[in-house]
Amino acid sequence: xxxxPIERGANYVVLVAFAxxxxxxxxxxxxxxxxxxxxxxxxEGGLFHPENFPEAWEIGRFGQYMLTSxxxxxxxxxxxxxxxxxxxxALGTMRFRGAxxxxxxxxxxxxxxxxxxxxPLYFDLRVAGLTNTVWGVAAPQIAMxxxxxxxxxxxxxxxxxxxxxxxxxxxGAGSMRILWQVLVPIGRPAILTxxxxxxxxxxxxxxxxxxxxxxxxxxxxxxxxxxxQGQYTQGTALLAAGxxxxxxxxxxxxxxxxxxxxxxxIEGAVRE
Amino acid sequence: MxxxxxxxxxxxxAWVPWAYLAPALVLYGAFLLFPLVRAAQFSLFEWDGLxxxxxxxxxxxxxxxxxxxxREAFWHALVLVFFYAVLPLVIGLLLANLLTRAQVRGLGFFxxxxxxxxxxxxxxxxxxxxxxxAPDGPLNGFLRMIGLGALARPWLGDxxxxxxxxxxxxxxxxxxxxxxxxxxxxxxxxxxxxxxxxxxGSGPVREFFAITLPMVRGEITVALTLTIVAALKTFxxxxxxxxxxxxxxxxxxxxxxYRRAFELGEVGVATAVGVVLTLIVFAIxxxxxxxxxxx
Numbered sequence: 252x253x254x255x256p257i258e259r260g261a262n263y264v265v266l267v268a269f270a271x272x273x274x275x276x277x278x279x280x281x282x283x284x285x286x287x288x289x290x291x292x293x294x295e296g297g298l299f300h301p302e303n304f305p306e307a308w309e310i311g312r313f314g315q316y317m318l319t320s321x322x323x324x325x326x327x328x329x330x331x332x333x334x335x336x337x338x339x340x341a342l343g344t345m346r347f348r349g350a351x352x353x354x355x356x357x358x359x360x361x362x363x364x365x366x367x368x369x370x371p372l373y374f375d376l377r378v379a380g381l382t383n384t385v386w387g388v389a390a391p392q393i394a395m396x397x398x399x400x401x402x403x404x405x406x407x408x409x410x411x412x413x414x415x416x417x418x419x420x421x422x423g424a425g426s427m428r429i430l431w432q433v434l435v436p437i438g439r440p441a442i443l444t445x446x447x448x449x450x451x452x453x454x455x456x457x458x459x460x461x462x463x464x465x466x467x468x469x470x471x472x473x474x475x476x477x478x479x480q481g482q483y484t485q486g487t488a489l490l491a492a493g494x495x496x497x498x499x500x501x502x503x504x505x506x507x508x509x510x511x512x513x514x515x516x517i518e519g520a521v522r523e
Numbered sequence: 524m525x526x527x528x529x530x531x532x533x534x535x536x537a538w539v540p541w542a543y544l545a546p547a548l549v550l551y552g553a554f555l556l557f558p559l560v561r562a563a564q565f566s567l568f569e570w571d572g573l574x575x576x577x578x579x580x581x582x583x584x585x586x587x588x589x590x591x592x593x594r595e596a597f598w599h600a601l602v603l604v605f606f607y608a609v610l611p612l613v614i615g616l617l618l619a620n621l622l623t624r625a626q627v628r629g630l631g632f633f634x635x636x637x638x639x640x641x642x643x644x645x646x647x648x649x650x651x652x653x654x655x656x657a658p659d660g661p662l663n664g665f666l667r668m669i670g671l672g673a674l675a676r677p678w679l680g681d682x683x684x685x686x687x688x689x690x691x692x693x694x695x696x697x698x699x700x701x702x703x704x705x706x707x708x709x710x711x712x713x714x715x716x717x718x719x720x721x722x723x724g725s726g727p728v729r730e731f732f733a734i735t736l737p738m739v740r741g742e743i744t745v746a747l748t749l750t751i752v753a754a755l756k757t758f759x760x761x762x763x764x765x766x767x768x769x770x771x772x773x774x775x776x777x778x779x780x781y782r783r784a785f786e787l788g789e790v791g792v793a794t795a796v797g798v799v800l801t802l803i804v805f806a807i808x809x810x811x812x813x814x815x816x817x818x
Contacts (some may be wrong), residue, residue, distance in 0.1 A: 262625045269618060270636045273699065278637070280651040314586050330550070338547035341540040348537075353544060360555050364756045364804055366780045367797035370790065372554065374572065382816040394554035397547045424541060438791055455644035457759040458777075460558035462785065473646040478765050482649055487654055503640045509635050512642055520745050 283491035300488065307492035310483065316475030317496075319385070323460070323471060324453040326389045328446055331396035335445065338397070339404025340430050341444065344416065360398025365391070369462050376463070387463045388471070392456060396449045403519055407441040408434065444515040449509060451501050472497045565696075566795035569787035583795035592771050593796065596779045599686060601754050603775065606690025607697050607754035608747055614694075615701035615746065620731055623709040636697035639732065645696075649763035653679065653690045656764075679765055682772050687762055689773055693754060701746045708742035709735060744815025751807050755800060778798050 285299055310312055313477050341347075343355055372391055373382060381387040411434055419429045435442065460471045470478065476497045480490055550754060566583050570576035587593050622630060640648065655662050656678035663675035678688040716734050725733065758777035767774035767782070774782075776796055784793035 260623050262621055262627050265618065265621060266627060273639060275694070276648075276651050276655055277643075278693065279655055282645075283654060301702045313586070334547040334550060337543045341543035344538040345543075347540040350540070353548075356556070357547075357551065359552060362752070362804055362808055363555065363559060364752075364777070364797070364800050366758065366777045367562055367794075367801040368555055368558035368758070369798060370780065370784045370794050371565050372558035373784075374562065374565075374790070389664050390550075391558075394551045397551045398555065401547055401551075426543075451642060455642075455646075455760070457644075457646055457697060458781070461531065461762075462781070465785065473644045473759075476644075476646050476650060480653075480763065484525060491654065494647045494650045497671060498643045501644070502639075505639070508647065508679050509638070513634070513692050513703060515639055516641065516700065520704070520749050 280491050280494055283487050283511070284495045286488050286491075288486045290487040299506045303488045303492040304496065307479075307489040308496065310489060311479040311493045313472065313475060313493055313496055316470050316472045317500075319469055320384055320454055320472040321387050324450050325471075326385065327396055327453045328391045328449045330389075331400050331449055332446055334393075334397050334444065335404045336430070336435065336442070337399040339406075339408050340426075340434070342401065343405040343408025344411070345426075354402075357398050357401045361402060361445050365395070365458050369454075369459060373462050383464050383466050383468045385469055388460045391459050391463070392453050396452065399519065400437065400445055400449065403445050403515075404441070406518075407438050411438065429514025442481070443508075444511040447504060447511050447513045448519065451512070454501055458502060562794045562797050566791060566798050568791050570790045572643060572784070573788070576681045576791075579791065583791045584799070586792055587795060587799060590792075591793075594772065595771055596774045596776045596796075599773060599775050600757070602686055603690050603693060603757055604751050604753040606687070607693040607757075608750035610694045611698040611701040611750060612743065612746060614698050615705050616736075616743075618698075618702050619705035619709050620735055622729070623706060623712075623735075633802050634703055638703050639699065641700050645759035646763055648692060648696060649760050652695075653764050656688055659665045675778060680769055682769055685765060685769060689760060692764070693757070697750045697753065701750060704742050704746050705739055705748075708739035712738045740815055744811055747815075748808055748811050751811070752804050755804055755807075 254388050284303060285301060286303075287298065287300055288303065339356070341358075367390060376382050376387050376390070381390070385420055415433060415437075416429055424432070454471075455473060456471070457477070460469065460474050464470060464474075466477070467474075476490075476493050479493050484490060504507050545744075567578060567580060569582070587597075622633070623713040635801045652661055656661075658677045658680075662678065663672075666672060666675045676684065681688075712735060717730060720730050720734060756777055757775050758781065761773055761775050761778050762781070765773045767778050777800070779794050780793045780800075783789040783796070796803050
């Protein structure tokens with residue numbers, strides 16, 4: 252469509268303005284993270300302080316928290332993606348009584364707010380001795396991820412080639428072999444997107460680890476950051492460094508695989 | 524979509540699909556569906572989380588109606604809907620329309636940038652904005668620099684301005700998602716429609732209302748559903764920035780659920796709020812989709 256040079260110029264101004272609005276706060280936290288810890292430190296030692304990061308890592312115990320985050324995220328991703336592939340395969344390629352009902356049952360799980368089921372789940376898992384364990388923190392997130400993952404994989408399997416499945420079946424392949432040797436290999440992009448989204452949601456989750464580990468023994472990175480903000484009140488440099496470290500793994504993944512993130516969150520949201 | 528061969532096959536082995544569904548169904552059922560049913564059950568009891576519980580019928584729901592703090596929390600959630608959903612939709616429509624009309628360079632890069640807040644942990648976002656809003660923070664510094672020092676205030680310690688200040692963080696987070704969604708929708712509108720409209724002599728404003736807006740109805744529905752639900756479920760942001768304060772000026776339903784269940788020992792009321800919140804989320808999903816589907 253043809254537009255005048257003036258309009259095009261104005262569009263660039265708008266584009267740059269909005270990019271700055273988004274990047275401004277990020278620039279603030281990054282510059283605080285590299286900044287001096289106090290006014291006196293600023294007078295003595297210049298303005299660039301990368302040593303804030305190892306110091307925050309040490310004082311804020313981010314090493315320990317990030318390790319917990321990695322363990323929880325790996326458990327949630329592996330279990331929920333496997334279960335979602337299997338369930339999505341059934342709902343996407345097989346016709347059986349109750350399939351539609353099952354689809355809606357899983358869809359319900361995408362909409363249910365965490366705070367609705369987390370309270371009774373906490374008290375029931377406390378009786379079972381699972382609170383303050385990695386499994387207690389992972390289990391509700393596995394359930395939520397399965398709801399989205401099943402929906403996501405079902406969509407993929409529905410659009411996968413019918414002819415391919417029929418051909419494999421004529422070759423005598425069972426449903427298990429068709430899944431793992433035909434559909435999963437060609438569905439790698441869809442599965443990678445699901446892995447990335449699940450990993451991100453688990454890494455960023457706050458309420459579930461907060462509730463499920465009241466004594467703080469299973470503290471994930473975002474929780475560690477919130478705790479650090481409450482405990483460590485001298486200056487903001489170390490807090491900012493901690494914030495940058497907590498966000499960094501996902502932001503790095505996003506920079507390299509942004510298509511997957513954007514496509515996943517946009518298409519995953521479009522329900523039928 | 525489902526081939527004939529699948530039908531024949533499934534008649535022979537009806538248990539096969541259920542075997543594939545089983546792992547997902549067991550985990551999802553045990554850790555989400557069952558607790559959801561338990562929530563409905565808990566909400567009929569008065570329980571402090573430790574001792575014996577007493578059956579109180581619907582008293583906890585009645586309390587939601589009469590407890591001023593809870594009523595306030597739901598009202599605040601509604602205010603947040605404006606900042607999370609309405610404001611980003613208006614900005615997103617303008618921005619996406621502008622960018623789709625003119626082929627500007629660097630659109631892909633711009634898309635990646637405005638989407639970025641979506642992938643950053645809310646706690647990090649909250650910590651960041653707490654610094655920006657601090658009494659000696661960059662926002663007040665900027666206002667003083669441009670001679671508007673009179674407007675400078677402790678943004679998160681002010682009874683009037685804290686809720687909008689928290690809401691604007693939501694706007695910052697949600698606008699990118701909404702814009703990217705709408706851009707995807709607008710790029711699918713056939714160019715010929717606009718050219719035909721131009722021949723009829725309609726200007727950009729009429730084009731927007733007559734062509735663009737109806738064509739992206741589906742995307743608007745999705746954007747509203749996502750952002751309204753996000754607003755109603757706000758927890759991390761309030762927990763980290765204000766803890767519901769000052770006073771009760773920024774408390775929200777999710778925060779009340781957490782506070783009552785785990786700090787005050789009012790488990791029954793907390794679960795009742797959770798049930799009500801779930802029903803509201805479902806109702807909004809239903810209503811928004813019903814309006815969106817109607818052609």
